[in-house]
Amino acid sequence: MESMKDYEKELERSFRTINEGDIVSGAVVAVTDEEVTLDLNYYAPGIIKIENLSNDPDFHAKEELQPGDIIEATVVRTDDGHGNIELSKKEANEVLAWDKLREMMEQQTVVTVRIKESVPSGVVAFLEGIRAFIPASQLSADYVEDTDAWIGKDVRVVVITVDPEKNKLVLSGKVVARQEREEERNHRIAMLVPGSVVEGTVESIMPYGAFINIGNGISGLVHISQISQKRISSVHEVLKEGQKVKAKILNTNDGKVSLSMKALEDIMEKPQEEEEAEAIEYSSNETAGTSLGDLLSRFKL
Structure with a gap:
């Protein structure tokens, strides 16, 4: 038998009221070249015309939206003349996107954006449907002179400025690039083996x-105390910039590499000391003879 629970959705739809200016959410049902249809869990479907989807001129609904995707949009008209509710995602973005962007900034969320155009002193991209500016100084960890070369490139960025009143959104790729470069450097340092010899x-x-x-x-x-066995008062006594040297890795603590040239001197001296000791031992156990009798005594006739 059917129960009241079976009619909950129908009852909810019958009592629900949608007004112009409301922000509603719905699941994508269909996408065409002209519009996107949403299921609003209401007696009438929602329609978003393509021109009301995004401020991004390169946004392609058929490529970026799939059935089942949830979209939030503002009600423009409760009846578009064909029994549909006309919606605008652009208008909803003006309200919702800024809150999301502020949250991204607070959490330092890393996102990928595509550079759309080059403008004086930087480039333009879109994030959450909002036009964003990336200063040339914030594009990369390296110096950027030609911003035109970045058009069409994907860049990993964080949000550094959110000001909805001035419609100002600023992103930085430099912050992310530096973090990734530091992580890569720390990984390479972690792969170094203490005790091994390196040249630099x-x-x-x-x-x-x-x-x-x-x-x-x-x-x-290489700390001054690890440069030489001999006591030195200045590093310049032994080293000069550009000089090729070998050193032993002492440790790689806290992302820092400590080296020792003195330790290599120890290694070089030990074999020499051992050779000298062997020579002394050999000479002490053998009696040197130079007479003809000593030489002839070694032969058996």
Whole structure:
């Protein structure tokens, strides 16, 4: 037997009222070149004309929307003359998108946007249907001179400015690029093995030691106390910028690489000491003879 529960949706639809200006949500039912049809869980379907979907000129409804996708839109008219409720996603964005963008900024959410055009001092992209500006200085971790070359490229960004009153949305790819570069660097450092020997170039000298570039964007510090077995008062006594050196990795704590040149001197000295010890032992156990009798005694006739 049918119960009241079977009619809950129908009852909900019959008592629900939708007015102009309301923001409603519905599931995509169909997408054509002219419009998108939504199921609003109401007696009438919702219709969004293509021109009212997004401010992004490159937004393609058939490519980006699928049946079942949920869309929030503003009611423009409760009857478009054909028994449908006319909606606008653009208008809803003006209300809802800014709250979402502010949340993205607070949580430092990383998103991907596509660069649409180049403008003075930067480029333009769209996020949540809102036109966004990315200053040239915030496009990359590296210096950007030609912003035209970025048109059509996908960039991972975070939101750094949200100001709905001034319709101002600013994004940064530089922040993300630096984070990713730092993560990659830390991964490469983690792969280094303490105790192994590396070769590098002295890139800078400080009063407390020297920084050695060992490749892959990694530099390690040789503290002045780890440069030589001999006591030195200045790093310049032993090293100069651009000099090729070898060093032993001491540790890779906290994303920093500590090196030692002195440890290699220890390694080089030990074999030499062992050779000298062997020579002394050999000479002490053998009696040197140079007489003819000693030489002839070794042969059996």
